[in-house]
Amino acid sequence: MKIENKEGPEKMPRRAFLKTTAYTSALPLLMGEHYITGISSEQIKTINNFSMSSEKSLIGGYGPWAVSLLPKVPPLSFRNDKWKDLASWKKQALGKTMELVSSPPKVKAPAVTVVNKYVYDGLEIEELTWQMPYGRPTSAILLKPQGVSKPLPAVLGLHDHAGKKYFGYRKIVKTSDDQHPLLKEHQETNYEGKAWANEIAKRGYVVLVNDAFAFGSRRVFYEDVKGLDWGEVKTTGKSDIDPEKSENIETYNTWSSEHEHVMSKSLFCAGTTWPGVFLSEDQIALDILSARKDVDSNRIGCGGLSGGGLRTVYLAGLDPRIKCAVCVGFMTTWNDLILNKSFNHTWMTYTPLLPQYLDFPEIIGLRVPLPTLVLNNNQDELYTLAEMKKADNILTEVFKKAKASEKYAAKFYDGPHKFDAKMQADAFEWFDKWL
Known part of the structure; x- marks a missing residue:
């Protein structure tokens, strides 16, 4: 033949x-x-x-x-031999990536309302809210060490997905001893019982955690939807229904998982992408964090597990204000998603056509030479180990070519998908080193 x-x-x-x-x-x-x-x-x-x-x-x-x-070495990969100069490559690669991510138009940072202030577990806590031009108000929590007045380094804490859209920022913080049983279970399973946003705040950081698009206060409320009926959803917030009842929350989470492909298709039809909306809303949170008088705006990092790792990939890759990034439990290659694992992953992962220009790890690689840490689990069910290793090799090559090898590290731990105490300690040390 x-x-x-x-x-x-x-x-x-x-x-x-x-x-x-x-x-x-x-x-x-x-x-x-x-x-x-x-x-x-x-x-x-x-x-x-x-x-x-x-x-x-x-x-x-x-x-x-x-x-x-897929090209073996994508045309906008810094690994491609045609790219010799870091600045000229970055201009081209960032421009194309921003074009394809297609975030909604940038808006001015909204006014922030402080709903409540109190002290818990040695931390000053502020419950915040702000109104985006669309949707219900965003809720967020801010934590910082008690009694510190000088500007501190800061971390934008990015909460996970976990198929649980009823909750947002509450997944990684703890603001009282009275914690919802589902949140307690979630933190025990994924974070070895720790609210990691609290833990890093205690080390001397201002930490802001906002509800992401379609989670928590930003979730799709069933009573706002027409034309769809996927079972009995009781988490509507009506006076005769307890929205915090565990069985109602679980019912909502099941419904919202089914709704995810509908939202994604609608976003594509609107000329944007889910990563683009995430990026836009997380940048608003970054605007708010950067503007605070108690924050050193030149020392801001971000990080998170799973869906928070995904948000880290896009935010840290595309916004240079993030001076230090820690991506946990969300690193692989497009090949892995094509062949093995796309069914495990949220619609929030994908930017159409981007794989023709960059492999997945190279999205966060756009931030080179800024410090970047990737934490992986060897038995993570969301990826194959071989492709996690390949992603590490790709980022190693990118940082080496940029003469910034010391600014990149990846670590592998035994166990399933998680951000446990040992991983948290390593992440916090990375933030301490660079912020």
Whole structure:
């Protein structure tokens, strides 16, 4: 069989072609010589390599073909040999990424209302709210060491997803001894019983944690929705219903998970993306944090687990005000998502067409040479270990080429998806080192 491509004809055994393209059911149609145009030798090699290692993928026999569509080294990757100058590469890569992320138009930082102030566990706590141009008001919590008056370094704490949209910032803070049982369980499972935002605030940081788009105060309220009915949802906040009852919260979380693909499609139709909306709203929170008199605006970091790690990838990659970043439990490659793990992941992950220009780790790699730490779990069910290691290799190469190897580190821990006490200690030490 002869295969023609842009780089000229190549010979490929007929049996190998049938194996790599999973066309074995069409044997009678493939007798004789046939020609395939538009497939490069590199793509054929990718298909061959995949087929030799695995016959199956999440999308069946289409897996090798889908992987072959991605360039081996994307054109806007700093690893690409054509990029010699860091500044010129960054200008091009940031510009294209911002174009594809398509955040809603930037708005002026809104007025912030302090709803309540009190002291708990040695921390001064402020309950805050602000109104975006759309949706219900955003709720947030601010924590800082009690009695400190000088400007401090700050961290924007980015809460996780976990399939629990009823809660937002409350997942990673603790503001009283009376904690909702679902939040207590969540922190025990994911954070070894610790409210990590509180823990780092105690080390001398101002910490702001805001509800992300579609979570907590920013969630989609069922009573605002028409045209959809996915079971009995009782978390409407009406006077005769207890929205904080665990069974009502679980019902809402199930409904909101089903609603996620609807929201994502609607955002695409509006000309934006979920990562773009996350980025826009997290940048507003960053505006608010930066403007505080008790914050040193030149020493601000961000970090989070899982969905918080995802938000870290985009915010830290695209906003240079983040001087130090810690991404926890959200690092892999587009290949991993194509072949193995897309079903595990939220719609909030994806920016259409971006994989043609950058591999997933290279989104946060856009911040090079600013300090960046990635924490992974060896048995994390959301990724394959091989692709987590590959992502580490990619970022290592990016920082090395920028002559900033000391500004990047990745660590791997035994265990499932989590941000436990040991990982928190390593993350906090990274913030201390660079902030």
